[in-house]
């Protein structure tokens with residue numbers, strides 16, 4: 001099996017596991033993953049909106065056209081992951097956790113982070129709302145939805161129990177990198193989500209950014225350490241703000257005033 005990170009490799013779509021391909025994200029885009037099921041083809045995430053041509057070119061390398069994609073599963077609502085979903089949605093079903101789907105269909109660009117990526121998106125129509133416990137049977141692979149809020153409220157991971165694979169989006173990456181606590185996210189939820197992931201048996205971790213990893217257990221443990229540190233630091237920051245001459249209430253009032 002090829003490695004997508006092997007030095008000198010120019011390929012941007014690589015088979016990383018039998019019938020599972022990584023489409024390497026370029027220019028700040030997240031990676032997408034293509035799974036050739038026995039009956040249906042599934043794309044996990046879809047790259048930035050301006051990367052649709054790149055995704056189509058990658059698919060053509062393995063003799064697939066956009067019409068061959070049956071289902072797009074989104075790990076969360078951020079535009080570097082969901083950007084090309086409307087393009088594939090002309091033919092494929094689009095699925096995301098209800099809390100991510102809500103933001104996409106309402107074009108909540110603050111939550112989707114369009115501005116951060118300088119992206120404009122088409123309208124989203126989500127066909128399927130995912131939730132914890134849903135499983136998708138592709139014949140050769142079975143994907144279980146694990147709701148993992150923290151990076152944002154609607155983040156999910158897809159777990160394949162028979163082959164011990166975990167598609168994580170931005171929840172946790174190689175070396176325990178985490179996607180940060182953004183817009184609808186929460187540090188405590190994030191810690192809890194990673195502690196849940198630590199209870200799954202995982203051999204291969206397929207993240208939305210960076211390298212794939214064969215050290216999921218230590219990656220997740222490092223991620224928990226990072227987030228617990230962040231939680232402690234945020235408590236200290238909260239105390240400092242509370243004890244400052246301005247006081248927390250005044251800062252909250254100022255933030256409220258911004259909206260007037």
Ligand SMILES: [Fe+2]
Pocket residue numbers: 076078151170179
């Ligand atoms: Fe994200």
